[in-house]
Amino acid sequence: MNERQRARRPGGRSARVGAQVHQAVTDLISERGYGNFTVGEVATRAGVADSSVYRRWGSLENLLSDVALTRLNAQSPMPDTGSVAGDLRTYAAQVAREITGPDGLAVVRLAVALSADGQGPQARDGLLAERTRQMQSMLDRAAERGEQPPDVLDVLDHILAPMYIRVLFGMELTPDYVDGLVDRLL
Amino acid sequence: MNERQRARRPGGRSARVGAQVHQAVTDLISERGYGNFTVGEVATRAGVADSSVYRRWGSLENLLSDVALTRLNAQSPMPDTGSVAGDLRTYAAQVAREITGPDGLAVVRLAVALSADGQGPQARDGLLAERTRQMQSMLDRAAERGEQPPDVLDVLDHILAPMYIRVLFGMELTPDYVDGLVDRLL
Numbered sequence: 340m341n342e343r344q345r346a347r348r349p350g351g352r353s354a355r356v357g358a359q360v361h362q363a364v365t366d367l368i369s370e371r372g373y374g375n376f377t378v379g380e381v382a383t384r385a386g387v388a389d390s391s392v393y394r395r396w397g398s399l400e401n402l403l404s405d406v407a408l409t410r411l412n413a414q415s416p417m418p419d420t421g422s423v424a425g426d427l428r429t430y431a432a433q434v435a436r437e438i439t440g441p442d443g444l445a446v447v448r449l450a451v452a453l454s455a456d457g458q459g460p461q462a463r464d465g466l467l468a469e470r471t472r473q474m475q476s477m478l479d480r481a482a483e484r485g486e487q488p489p490d491v492l493d494v495l496d497h498i499l500a501p502m503y504i505r506v507l508f509g510m511e512l513t514p515d516y517v518d519g520l521v522d523r524l525l
Numbered sequence: 526m527n528e529r530q531r532a533r534r535p536g537g538r539s540a541r542v543g544a545q546v547h548q549a550v551t552d553l554i555s556e557r558g559y560g561n562f563t564v565g566e567v568a569t570r571a572g573v574a575d576s577s578v579y580r581r582w583g584s585l586e587n588l589l590s591d592v593a594l595t596r597l598n599a600q601s602p603m604p605d606t607g608s609v610a611g612d613l614r615t616y617a618a619q620v621a622r623e624i625t626g627p628d629g630l631a632v633v634r635l636a637v638a639l640s641a642d643g644q645g646p647q648a649r650d651g652l653l654a655e656r657t658r659q660m661q662s663m664l665d666r667a668a669e670r671g672e673q674p675p676d677v678l679d680v681l682d683h684i685l686a687p688m689y690i691r692v693l694f695g696m697e698l699t700p701d702y703v704d705g706l707v708d709r710l711l
Contacts, residue, residue, distance in 0.1 A: 496706070500686040
């Protein structure tokens with residue numbers, strides 16, 4: 340079994356190291372803020388060797404991008420409820436839960452930091468492209484059913500952007516508020 | 526003349542040092558990202574002694590808060606055009622110019638980083654309180670004229686938040702787009 344095969348075995352050592360390193364990054368962002376730690380500190384926190392981190396991710400920037408993309412994509416499977424109103428309400432509630440959850444603010448900060456980072460334009464485009472692609476296919480399904488879904492950029496502007504900004508500024512996201520954003524857009 | 530009087534003399538050495546240090550912070554954020562520099566590096570870039578920075582600001586966190594508050598407050602005098610539509614269009618265009626200008630992204634990143642920073646809740650509340658107060662008095666003037674202005678939080682959610690998020694994700698803010706945000710809200 341070569342290194343590549345080992346890395347892909349689900350539940351194996353590689354998956355465990357990956358999860359530990361990702362959690363260490365999220366913890367360090369929560370405690371110290373984005374950018375205020377080194378690969379060595381991530382490795383120590385995760386209980387792995389520095390060389391394991393460098394071998395797999397190459398640099399702190401690549402590791403941070405990987406954590407942001409994994410978290411944002413894994414936690415937002417797009418709903419398919421049969422109506423655009425149901426889909427958007429469910430999706431908005433999912434995003435609200437994620438970004439107000441225990442690691443939520445860390446992930447939002449990571450996304451924002453990467454989005455604006457001269458060193459991370461690829462990560463930024465990856466984040467935006469993946470979210471946009473997911474939302475577009477949800478809206479396309481609505482159009483195929485004969486509904487008139489909003490534009491994907493209006494979902495970004497009037498549902499996602501207000502939730503992100505409110506979380507960043509420490510404001511609460513109540514279910515009524517989140518539903519209200521969807522109702523207003525539709 | 527005591528130290529306090531010297532510090533307040535407009536155009537004096539203190540004002541010049543303040544401007545140089547603020548510019549050094551903005552430049553370093555643009556180049557390296559938030560948090561990736563020390564007080565010593567700010568001082569070197571500004572051409573002043575480390576001790577001048579520590580004496581005036583006490584810590585890097587205080588300095589970063591001061592830069593964010595000064596920039597965001599100084600650059601957004603609230604318009605008073607005689608109608609809420611005119612006020613909001615002018616205000617939105619001002620904010621768009623600021624955040625797409627040469628140091629704009631650095632200031633937005635600084636605001637976002639401070640907003641979410643465990644070390645900076647005071648700075649965050651200061652930013653939000655000052656912007657909200659300014660917007661509220663603009664909207665109050667409209668109500669006194671007998672207009673029906675939107676809620677200040679709706680301005681945050683549906684005009685400011687989309688512009689901030691689009692700039693962070695490297696998207697363009699055209700005048701038509703910005704006017705469209707205002708028209709949609711009204």
